[in-house]
Amino acid sequence: MDSYKIKVLEGICLVVTILLTHVLLSVPSALITQTASSTLLNIVYVAIITLIFFFIIYKLFSLFPGNNIIDISGFLGGKVFKFIYGFIYIIYILGMSAIIIRLFSEGISLISLSHINVTFIILTFVVAVGITNYFGLKSISRLNIFILPIMILSIIFLYFASTGEYTFERIFPILGYGAKETFVDGISNIFAYSGIYVLFFLFPLLTRVSDFKKIGISSILIYTVLLLLSVSALLFSIPQVAETSSPLSLYILARQINLGEYIQNIDAFFLLIWIPFLFEYLSINMHFALSTFKQLTNTKYSKGMIYCFCAIIFVLSLLSNNMAEINMLNNSFYKYTSIVFVFIIGIIILVSASIKKLIQNLTKRGTQNNA
Helix, strand or coil: CCCCCHHHHHHHHHHHHHHHHHHHHHHHHHHHHHHHHHHHHHHHHHHHHHHHHHHHHHHHCCCCCCHHHHHHHHHHHHHHHHHHHHHHHHHHHHHHHHHHHHHHHHHHHHHHCCCCHHHHHHHHHHHHHHHHHHHHHHHHHHHHHHHHHHHHHHHHHHHHHCCHHHCHHHHCCCCCHHHHHCCCCHHHHHHHHHHHHHHHHHHHHEHHHHHHHHHHHHHHHHHHHHHHHHHHHHHCCCCCCCCCCCCCCHHHHHHHCCCCCCCCCCHHHHHHHHHHHHHHHHHHHHHHHHHHHHHHHHCCCCCHHHHHHHHHHHHHHCCCHHHHHHHHHHHHHHHCCCHHHHHHHHHHHHHHHHHHHHHHHHHHHHHHHHH
């Protein structure tokens, strides 16, 4: 485990970065595909459910001060279960990192670097992430405090700069395909919040338990506002946005912005902002994959595994042959695997471990009373 203790602001930035990266890529168009004109209403609905989910895990984590989800899985099922669950978590993190890095690399290659092989772009990302992780969580977190606000400002700018193209009537009908599709089938859109898995690892990194609550609520609310801005900008300004072939959702907005005769084609400027932001996302993912490996193997130093994990991400990112396969992996792996792994299995482990601890406490209390 990393001995560095993060502050509230650092924690919020870490969580928002993991959540916001998917908005840069496919989440907005995926949400619009699912719920059409009711997407904004659905996001608010899903955000409320996510906040309820967070309050539940906050209460459950409070029973295990100083522990993360891997520690709690060990308490619940012993070393074997802890190893299996932790190993699956590493695969999940590395798999998502590989998909994201391939999608983004394909995107920037298609947009402005068509003369450069995608493999080289991916390799550049992987090497940079390895170097960043060599310096540990402190460096990653401190750097993220500067990069994330710039990313947030770019989204706010895109929203207001696109207002001239808005057709607000696209929000109608309010319930889109219908109430069932918005509130029942649309609950699957909670996958857009699956980046809160980072919260499962933050508890041991905090100086105070109360910081966990502040970080969770603040990051979910900040992300919800940014998601609403991104989706509404696409929904109001781009007809049939779900059918676009661009792997970068926000780039569609950046490409259409025209600030006058002398300021045009500013989309390249946004790429300069998004590239370091993606570095941060990958670096954070890599850190938690490494820290999980360190927990499972009880190794004192895990820096040697940086090269191994970088190689795994590099190889995984090249397994898909075309964009159709990558998009299918992203839509299926990220959406459904994330829902099951983060929201269902995660809560089952926390609830089961809490019940086990309650039983142990009651048994211990009964033994003491009998004595």
